[in-house]
Amino acid sequence: MNIENIPCTKVAYIRQVGPYGDNNRQSMDKLKTWAISMDLLKEDSVLLGIAYDNPAFVEGNKCRYDTCLIIAEDSVINDTCIQEGRIQGGKYAVFQIAHTAEAVGKAWNTIFSAISSEGCQLDDDRPMMERYNFKLLKEHFCELCVPILSEKT
Structure with a gap:
């Protein structure tokens, strides 16, 4: 677990409403296709x-x-299917994990005890994020970012 200050950042996004799972992957594929067509998907791109x-x-x-x-x-953004917004910045506990469905599922079941054991308090007012940095993806890793209010000093 690493503690990171993630800045408030502008994003292009697609919102999926419904059960988590395959529909989320379809939204990711749609966003990537759009980003490629707009020449926005680069080696240093970050997806969330x-x-x-x-x-x-x-x-x-x-x-x-x-x-x-x-x-x-x-x-x-000049596309009716793609929205523009901002992610909330702040302090996050960041976990690097294998980029597999099994590893992500297992991590979501264990990271909260790790956060607590480090003396950190969750921030329920900000959402958790999965972060996909292309450099890490090439090595088959992604990151889970959990908002926190405080940490041990």
């Missing part, structure tokens, strides 16, 4: 997957998931 709702408390058909591409501040 942001789940806003916990399916244990929110009906599956109402769960929100944004597939995002970090873009330059001066970028203008």
Whole structure:
């Protein structure tokens, strides 16, 4: 676990509403196709997957998931299928994991105890993110970013 200050950042995104899973992957493919057509997908690009709702408390058909591409501040989006927004910045506990469905699922089941054991407090007002940095993806890794309020000093 690393602690990182993630800045407030401009993103292009597609929102998926419904059960998490295959639909999220389809949204990611759609965003990548759009980004390639706009010449925005580069070696240093960063994609994010942001789940806003916990399916244990929110009906599956109402769960929100944004597939995002970090873009330059001066970028203008002229596509009705792609929205423009910002991710909230702040302090995050960042976990690098293998980029497989099994590893991601296992990590989501274990990272909260790791955060707690490090003396960190979750920030429930900001969403958790999956971060896909192309350099890490080439090595078959991704990152889970969990918002925190504080850490041990």
